[in-house]
Amino acid sequence: MEEPPTEINAVTLNCWGLKFISKLRNERILEIGRQLAQTDPQPHIVALQECFCQEDYENIRRETRFILPYGKFYYSGAFGGGLAILSKWPIDESSIVPYPLNGRPTAFWRGDWYVGKGVACAKIRYGPSKKQVVEVFCTHTHSPYEGGQPNDSYLCHRMAQAWHISKLLRGAADRGHLVLAMGDFNMTPMSPEHRLITAHAPVRDTWRVIHPDSSVGPADHPAEKARRRPIPTAEFNIQENGAASDGPYCTWRWTKSQQKLLGPGKPPVTVPPDTIDHKGKRLDYIFASSGDVSALNGGWVVKSTNLGMMMRHPELGCSLSDHFAVEATLAFHSFSSSSSKPINPTPTPPKPSTTNGEAKQQPDNATTMSDKHVHNGTYLQSPTPSSVRDSKSFDCQLLAFLDLEREQQLPTTAYDDILGIIHKYVAREESQKKWRGYHFFGSLLVTVACLVGVWWSPKNYVSFILMLVSSLSLVAGTIDGLMSLLFFKAELGQLKEFEWEIMNAKLNATGAAMSERAETVVEGGSW
Known part of the structure; x- marks a missing residue:
């Protein structure tokens, strides 16, 4: 086997591949496969959701076969769970674990119960050592049809699903393997479901590792309003907040009159970067652990995160999906010689305190941004990231992972x-x-x-x-x-x-x- 990698590039994408429902499905899926094959840096592990048709999976496999030669399409429920995993390295083991609470058959028009939602699991060996294994978990949890409000009757389903996957992640981490949980979790950052996963399993939200002050929901979300941030622009929501869904850059969120401007032979329609974005939010996540630090003499840290698959279809002019992809690069890092001394850690996500059941964020440096970043209550551009990802910052990130493993619990x-x-x-x-x-x-x-x-x-x-x-x-x-x-x-x-x-x-x-x-x-x- 070739030398173990020093970096792992992971990608998750909701393909919006509902048969008979999703528009231009065949054309979009083919282009998704082509773009995955051209992604730079090349992905090593890809998790797909809403890839319900095996034909679509095979089309993507055909386009990515040279960089992702291994893959698994998962079967569940009456119509399939729409989950698939692609990999550069062989898949040693694979399984699909259904969620115990999984929607209601009476809501047949929503379909969650009929697709048999669950967790697609794969053990992928990236090196010869016993602990050089990454356990990948791909999921698409129950959709928040009722807006995630306090009276949302599906909230219990999502909480149970978050608890269930957190147990799977915890078990994989206890085996000393690197853990990657990817997918459309249908939850906002720092929500109860989000905190349940990160508190009960030794994993961290990779986006918040790099962007600890990113938003906790769309601009009109109560928790985000409580942070008293200016309304973000479309570009700021992409670069800083990781809003992969519902933003103005996605053509499938446009009005019908706007969508009629797209099509073969029509001029491209652009969206100004300073467009105010009230609805953009983050539902797609990559959670990662550090692996067995003692056995590997080091651990995996988050080097970078960003959104991908934002390009339009070259002929149709539409977005490739109703979600953008989330990409993360994990780097293997050994402690530097200076790490024996206490180091000032890089910014970490503020610990939420609850007031009347709502997460309350601590103030951060976003309120002291220079005037060139704020005008009329709107972010004009993304500020330069404050964290410098050098050796010492990776040391601190790895120490934070180890602290997370020791302090896993929710408040009473x-x-x-x-x-x-x-x-x-x-x-x-x-x-x-x-x-x-x-x-x-x-x-x-x-x-x-x-x-x-x-x-x-x-x-x-x-x-x-x-x-x-x-x-x-x-x-x-x-x-x-x-x-x-x-x-x-x-x-x-x-x-x-x-x-x-x-x-x-x-x-x-x-x-x-x-x-x-x-x-x-x-x-x-x-x-």
């Missing part, structure tokens, strides 16, 4: 918040289970009443109507009865498992003694 109040979300969702699902059961028994009564009515019906057309009502009522009631008996009962069981794990983690975080746990009353399988 965070566990209470998660338990509150679980209890609220349990109450909703128990109510749904009950009423759907009532509907089943009610449909039986309606069916019997209609059959009796047919017996006494004086005319044929009345009998036909009664039989039609009877059949439709019985079908609808049977579906709801099966949902109550099978789906909702199974989901409530998974919620009990999730609740137990959170309560157990809370006890671990508070340092409860084993004797105290033994005296704790166990009810319904929970502490």
Whole structure:
């Protein structure tokens, strides 16, 4: 095997490849494959989401076969999870781990339950040593259809999915392997789901390592408003905030009249860099660990991060996806000789304090930017990054990773918040289970009443109507009865498992003694 790499280039991209729904899918997917093959620096590991059609996966593989000769397309659910992993190095092991809480079949128009969302896992060996393995986790969590508001009934799903993937990441890190978690996580930075992953697993958000003061949501997000930052421009959101979705540079977020300006033979349409961007946000992430520092005599640090796949289709003029790609370069770093002395660390993400359940950011140097960067409450250009990524700064970053591994836990109040979300969702699902059961028994009564009515019906057309009502009522009631008996009962069981794990983690975080746990009353399988 060739010498182990000193750098690993990772890319994640939501391809927006929904069959029959995504526009110009075939043309865009082919161009995505071509652009991946031309990316500089060349990617070593690529994670794809919303690549639902195997034909699309094969088209991308065909274009990237010389730089990414290994790959895996993952099957799950009725229509597939849309996940794929490409690699420069061989994939030793592979699996797909479904999420226990994964949407609702009743919301068939949304499709999350039917695609069987989960985590695509791959073990990739990049060197001969036992610990020279990177475990890659690619995912696409439940979409925030209800805007991520406090009454969002899908919030519990995303919290459970964040908890589930964090356990997978933690296990991989415990094996001493480098961990890469990539994908469309459908969460904003420093949100409860985001903090759950970075607190429960020894990984860090690579973008915030380089840009610790980047935004925590779109300009109108409550947590971002609380930071009192000027409204960003499109260029600032790309360079500093990593807003890979919903920004004005993406043509699929334009109005229909604007999209009509694009097409074969039409002049290119540009977006001024100083365009105010209210909606651009970050949903796509690359989380990374440091690997086994003691076994490898060093660890992996974040050298750079940026957005990619921002080019337009050369003929159609449209963006290649409704998301831009997120790219990160990890560099292997050994401690310098001066690292034995305390070093002033490079800026690290501020630790959030919670006030009324909302993350509150500490003030940073963004408020003291020179006037050339701010005008009329808008960022005009991206400031020069403050962190100088030299040997000492890599030392500090590696030390920060090691501190993260030693101090992994959420504050007790965070566990209470998660338990509150679980209890609220349990109450909703128990109510749904009950009423759907009532509907089943009610449909039986309606069916019997209609059959009796047919017996006494004086005319044929009345009998036909009664039989039609009877059949439709019985079908609808049977579906709801099966949902109550099978789906909702199974989901409530998974919620009990999730609740137990959170309560157990809370006890671990508070340092409860084993004797105290033994005296704790166990009810319904929970502490």
